[in-house]
Amino acid sequence: MNELTSNEPIGSKDGIDVVSGLPVYPLGHHEPRRADIDPRAAKRAERQVALMFAVSALSIVGAIIAYIKVPNTTLIYVPPFGPVNANHLSVGLLFGLGIFLIGTGAIHWAKKLMPDVEVSEERHTYTSSPEDKAAFGQVIREGKEASGFGEYKLIRRTLLGAMALFPLPLIVFLRDLGPMPGTKLRETIWEKDVALVTDATYRKIRPEDIPVGGLVNAVPANLLAVEEEEGNLNQRGKASIILVRIDPANIVSQQGEGWDYQGILAYSKICTHVGCPISLYQQRTHHLLCPCHQSTFDLSDSGNVVFGPAARRMPQLPITVDAEGYLVAQSDFHEPIGPSFWERG
Amino acid sequence: MSTVTPTDTTATSGGAASWVDDRLHASGGLSKLLKKVFPDHWSFMLGEVALYSFIILLLSGTYLTLWFKPSMTEVIYNGSYMPLKGIKMSEAYASTLDISFDVRAGLLMRQIHHWAALFFLAAMSVHLMRVFFTGAFRKPREMNWVIGTVLLTLGILEGFAGYSLPDDLLSGTGLRIAQGIMQAIPLVGTYLAMFLFGGEFPGNDFISRLYSVHILLIPGILLALVTVHLIMVFYQKHTQFPGAGRTESNVVGFRLYPIYMAKAGGFFFIVFGVTTLISALVAINPIWLYGPYTPSQVTAGSQPDWYMGWLDGAVRIMPNWETNVLGHTISWNLLVPALVIPGIMFTSMGLYPWIEAWVSGDKREHNLLDRPRNAATRTSLGAMALSFYMMLWFSGDNDIIATAFHLSINQITLALRVLIFVVPPVVFIITKRICLGLQRKDRETLLHGYESGQVLRLPHGEFIEIHKPVSLEEKAVLMGKADIAPLPAPLAIDANGVANPKAKAGAIRTRMSAWFYADNVAAPTALELAEAEEHALHGASHGEISSH
Structure with a gap:
């Protein structure tokens, strides 16, 4: 699973997917972004991200101030939404903006400044090897034999009967939820x-x-x-x-x-x-x-x-x-x- | 006596990482986890929206529980909303008014909670469509599909329970309908309704009972199932679309750390931020306008939340069938739309992966997704199911449609009773034709290149459009078409001359398989592709250009 040295994608051989039999094409050429080659573009992206985080922090502080200061009884008319409570509106907008900008900042950071070269990872087949499967079957069989679950019929049947009955009281105990319908x-x-x-x-x-x-x-x-x-x-x-x-x-x-x-x-x-x-x-x-x-x-x-x-x-x-x-x-x-x-x- | 010199184990790695590893032996597993690769596609964010909305619901819901009083005890309202001052109402309704008018940021949290619930259901629904139409539910992911089906069902119930809690006139009407439907269940219905409501409707108990279901029982199950759902996605690794460098045995994308932590983490804040901004601006469920619940009043144009609309619609367009057998009443007019149809819809949805696997006979693992057009019959079935759902949804709006367009409610209802059977098959046929057309076009594009838009006039006056070969990336996508051959007919008599007892069932399966797969337009073989490329090269050198 050496992902970087070989050009042939994992799971393919001679340009054919070994599982599906479909043709496989190598990953295309990667185009560098502005920020990858131009330090000024990178610097600009850094400032943009920082600005979003900074405005977010200010909005959050603003939301707390608005919560305390803006009256909870005044209505503001906001077209096209109609009259909105001033406290609700200011707190909501500032809080919402603060949260939103953390998100945009983080994503802008990831898109502009973090590596954008796709990497490949091997996927393991889900099914276990026949030996492992056989060994597991063996464990189950041995356990069954050791317990005698198959052998002691009486135990098995009484156990199943008891287990089937034990949830019943939990249902019966619901009886007093309400009266009988009567008339x-x-x-x-x-x-x-x-x-x-x-x-x-x-x-x-x-x-x-x-x-x-x-x-x-x-x-x-x-x-x-x-x-x-x-x-x-x-x-x-x-x-x-x-x-x-x-x-x-x-x-x-x-x-x-x-x-x-x-x-x-x-x-x-x-x-x-x-x-x-x-x-x-x-x-x-x-x-x-x-x-x-x-x-x-x-x-x-x-x-x-x-x-x-x-x-x-x-x-x-x-x-x-x-x-x-x-x-x-x-x-x-x-x-x-x-x-x-x-x-x- | 020996002394032990403490050694500094933090020298090789970060202090915190080392501290954790010293206790949990976690470095190996964690580094694998952090390096995990996820494929990138916009449609993979739909499930994320659902997850983040769920987290927002847990946070905002917890906040609301601090003020909400789940009680049907009658009180006289004395809060700051003037129009309802002095009116008798339940404590549940009064405390919801308090949250909306007297608790600062209370209305914001209520609206965040309600909007997030609407988004949660919407995101789950669209995520389900993405998983269905791309075939992501196929082996080995059937279990997660079933969990998803259960999550959607519980999500709908949870939403209904939630908006029923404020005990306003609208939600009380919804509960009355739910109670009427319960009562229609044969044999046990009357008892079920009596017990759940603590007697007759509306009684005194239901809100508090519903409350524990809404804030504990269902969210607990949802949380557990969401966790399993995510662990399975992690463990089985995410599916990916076909494309350059992608195979069934790899995942091509970006690492969890740092790329997806920033992207997905950031996306959580975007979903939360957008939900909050909408909640600041757009009123949702203004219960103070509806008034407190009383069983003798109702408002015209009552509508449930969007995800209940289809169910209400089914109840609306069902003919009024009821039978009396030996002194017992069977209300088909409620049983069919409210229990039988949803039962069939969700059961067939849950079983779909096995149905398709039976038809295809395909036992392979699938990590590469299908482009919807390439699985024409599945896509058409999905579109058909969606159109059925949409017809029910329109039925739930029959009164709104009638008043908005000045039409007769009776004619709309009668039309929908017919359309619900006519539209889905038509949608199936149209979707299938579109899919097959797109398949043909893909094949055409691979063999003859794409239409470049450049028109050339030849010396003898003919106009032609120049076709250019597609890029390697495009080719990788178009060639990633995994065609399934229809199953061969089973042998009626095996090699030893013994009649095959399964021949009859096998014949049905063969017919189904042919219906499902026979129409597919095969992708070009490697040979055809090579010939086409050869031809293009050859043709180009002679100044000959393919044209229509």
Whole structure:
């Protein structure tokens, strides 16, 4: 593997690669760079590299000063990026520049001043000699014989059995990560006479609050109390509904007789595909579009799927009004809301 | 009694080097290591970008853990971002706002972390393409290819876990989708989702659970695999492109010390510097604009980070198939796009080195890379796979395309359902034609020289273009074309007249092999080349110039 004295590249013989059989050509003539022959060019390259390192050092110090001095509340308008926090911007630019210049300096140094003559190194074949391979096989065999692993069947089988079982507790111990599903995915907190309240302000809703063509996001009146008690947003993720009012003449069908109130229909807001809350309602077509995967449902026709990857209609919540004229639920949903699951049926 | 005179062992080499050697016997190994030769090519830097981005991720991520609170406990925000003051939100979201507005350089670190994650995935993806299209995955490097496949898979999961942590409206929507997909898994899905989320979605536990996965479990595995990946590259030595002086048994390039220490070390600072400068200027994932997560709200035009786009796209264009069997629901509309398709994609990617080796019957070691055109069928398969991926990616943007170009979302979706099957085969055919054309051109260039651009008018009025022989360096590159012959058909009956039981499988393999290799345009043989050179010399002396 004498790489410098012979002109024939390593691994070739008479101009042919001994492994691939392809022709091999000698390394070409090396053109010296300016800095190799002109001391002034070399000096210039040295100054350039040093300048980059020096500016880098200044930038880094500048970044620390900016961190301390520049207010963290002022915004600077930087076209085309928009308003940027002054502290963030100055610290980021100076720190970034400081790091960047270390890189350019080092690479400029390597390219201009370090040797650029390619050298060649031998690559050893990966496979071992047949003797080594045989010896290794021997070691394995001897070990197997010495242990009697092949001979003592009972030991081998019981060992494999024990080894197969030992990780099981680690999986079983994960049991308390969460509760059993039970009927959780089939129920929401809607029930008979629970009032519908607006999503953001939690005000009860009268039918006349919703004009024909209008849409209101609503939740059950007891939601806040339940959330307080449970300490999570789980019920909101299931009980959220949208109310739309469609001219009764335009309602083709709904999921149950008398589930609307004077053309006001209540549908689950949670998409039956993967559970995104649906928000895009087209008044003219009565179509409801999920912004996540574009499943589209026709609210004037039982919430049936008209387009997209969702397989099931949006569940409808039967509603009516109470004695005081506020919208209330007749019952819970009659089918599970949200995405499908194995046990759903 | 004898006294020992201390001798100075540092006289022959540097003090520190000697100190280390005296304890570790390291001089031999270290000098070999420092003298190690690496080949030079711009495309070899892609993996470096991935590695450096990973290091930047570890550094910036550690910084973020000092302030981030992985908790879903509800708090009232009281930081300095006015629009959200007094709003109820999870501690995770509130602490991310604090990092962005109240911790100096916090936003910078957050944005460095996010940008570096985007670059990490991008660099890994392009690095994978480089390795694929140059055949660097062939024997003896199949193991590193598999590690790379696992790294990419884990990288995607890690990225998703990371951007899900702030618990903003966008990331929460992503988690809702992930939970819906989990729930769709037959038999165990409902339980899996219930256990992972500690009950129903969103529950109280998931962010803190995801946090330990994101900062400990996955990065730990990534770090271990990256280390093995690099050790293998060192140990097996880097592949190189064919060229002058290069053989299967050597490495031509520059030494690790000092050239690559300066170049690769410097390149780390360039990647870090550029990431920092971008993070200073360009906002990424401005979670304060999205607001805190609540399961009853969503924003239109929700988009995941780019590396999740293909998966989201697959879910978007899948038809709404669902079956009910004996009281059980099977959601094909989620199982196929979110589990089956990614499963097939990553499995076939991981197995590809063995698939190609089976087709070619090639058991040799390969240290010289293929130029992509020279492995026409492989390159076309790769381009086909990429076009499939791109179609999924476009599908993930169907709403953006619809609003940007005022098109119907339904028509775009329906078109993509068709295009996903039509485009990849077309891309395969076109790529293969281009590759074979380039092979033909290379052969032409070797035999007749390159078109010099000099046009000559002959005495009788004819115009011709002068062809000149290529340089030796160019010739070395063009002649480095390792053609693989299609496998011969297996014998139905062997020499002893016994029927070959493997004849049928062998016939399939022969057909595959022919499909893979038969079209290749052979490089000129040494004899053809010598004749062409002879002809050129001879022709030149008679004033005759080859022309078209």
